[in-house]
Amino acid sequence: MPPRRTTVTEERPLRADAQRNRHRVLEAAETVFSRNGNGATIEDVAREAGVGVGTVCRHFPTKQALLDEVLNESYRELLVALDAALGAEEPAAAFDWYVHQLAAQQAKRRALAEQMASELVMTIDEALKREVRTKTAQVLERAQAAGAIRDDISPADTSMLFAGIAQITAVVGGDQPVRDRYVAVMLDGLRPAAATPLPGKPLRFGDLDRLKARQGRSR
Amino acid sequence: MPPRRTTVTEERPLRADAQRNRHRVLEAAETVFSRNGNGATIEDVAREAGVGVGTVCRHFPTKQALLDEVLNESYRELLVALDAALGAEEPAAAFDWYVHQLAAQQAKRRALAEQMASELVMTIDEALKREVRTKTAQVLERAQAAGAIRDDISPADTSMLFAGIAQITAVVGGDQPVRDRYVAVMLDGLRPAAATPLPGKPLRFGDLDRLKARQGRSR
DNA sequence: GGTAAAGTGGGAGCACCATTCCGCTTCGGT
DNA sequence: ACCGAAGCGGAATGGTGCTCCCACTTTACC
DSSP states (O other): OOOOOSSSOSSSOOOHHHHHHHHHHHHHHHHHHHHHGGGSOHHHHHHHHTSOHHHHHHHSSSHHHHHHHHHHHHHHHHHHHHHHHHHOSOHHHHHHHHHHHHHHHHHHOHHHHHHHTTSSOOOOOHHHHHHHHHHHHHHHHHHHHTTSSOTTOOHHHHHHHHHHHHHHHHHHTTOHHHHHHHHHHHHHHTSTTSOSOOSSOOOOHHHHHHHHHHHHHTO | OOOOOSSSOSSSOOOHHHHHHHHHHHHHHHHHHHHHGGGSOHHHHHHHHTSOHHHHHHHSSSHHHHHHHHHHHHHHHHHHHHHHHHHOSOHHHHHHHHHHHHHHHHHHOHHHHHHHTTSSOOOOOHHHHHHHHHHHHHHHHHHHHTTSSOTTOOHHHHHHHHHHHHHHHHHHTTOHHHHHHHHHHHHHHTSTTSOSOOSSOOOOHHHHHHHHHHHHHTO
């Protein structure tokens, strides 16, 4: 009966060495997924962790489950950045900072970039996702209120744009100056100064989910 | 000894029915790769074409070879758009038009989008690639000369940005209004009005190639 | 320290796909 | 109409990678 969550307890307490191993596996997974994206194999993870594949598979019944766990972790980190942005004094600068931060995290964790670029359909924890979305919306809205970002952009629009950033990030990799360059272009496109009204209607998150779901299915 | 080019002659003339089949296979490949990206299997292609897998594999010794052929075709279509843009009266509008056009083609041919998003390393015909790059540069430079696009952007920069567009396009799919929305944001980011100087240095095509190669290898 | 339960390693099984092979079919020159 | 070569289909092959299984080891409780 395989245990599930990262947290220490659930079901039956989980033996000490098992806990250690589970942790190692997660770390290894993060390492190799960051390096190779979701193309990395379970064996890669096992080798990195110094355990057998069986161990990996018992802790995480499926490669997807493992990936999900790692990605949830990434989202939790994103949340930290979002909180920082919300706590900042300057809403305008905070939004820019957050976007750069996001790109940096995508660069660090290639799997995150790929997920945001939506090559794969992950099951992220619903509450977590909602929180990320809510806070993203807040950071955006504060920047808009401050006049730093054009008004005809919705939170879901930014998510879509982040997918584009993710792709560029995946190509550019760790080269920060180059990455920042394109983030800056996108941010400039979001300034109110660029007053050409945008075509179409602001996207809602519901639309976004539908689009990504469709994309996932058609593979 | 499998034949190679799309053109009618080479090596030994190729029997009439074989030629017909080759053509069907190419069309089928375009259809299924457009629908499913490069995740489509050879069997999918064969079924769509109404031939056996053996036939597909004889005409194109490798799945990659088939994909390359299809993608080269896409690039040729791109060239048509580029020529149109170069022939246009209004260099400023022409650039915008071309970028929208590019996104539309990416939407039509998912495989193209994925290639530009550089998930896969294709071997595009060198001459063709050079021509696309040269003409892209010309379209860009004319728009810059007309004051429609900021000067601190290089042709390779636009290619990189196109990769981001490709990603968004892959998610959005055929929904033109939505797609255009994000293309418009990016274009606004490229206006001179947004005069915040960009960080970093303009990318050169050499850098771009290196980055993409690195990305391909690390999978 | 002894023992039952929990955990482990890594090989076997399985599914999926690109590619190859070969006996049969179709073409096209005479 | 004939026949040799070219082309065809699709079963067989081989490789890759996820998942399952089970004989062996480690833990933790007495």
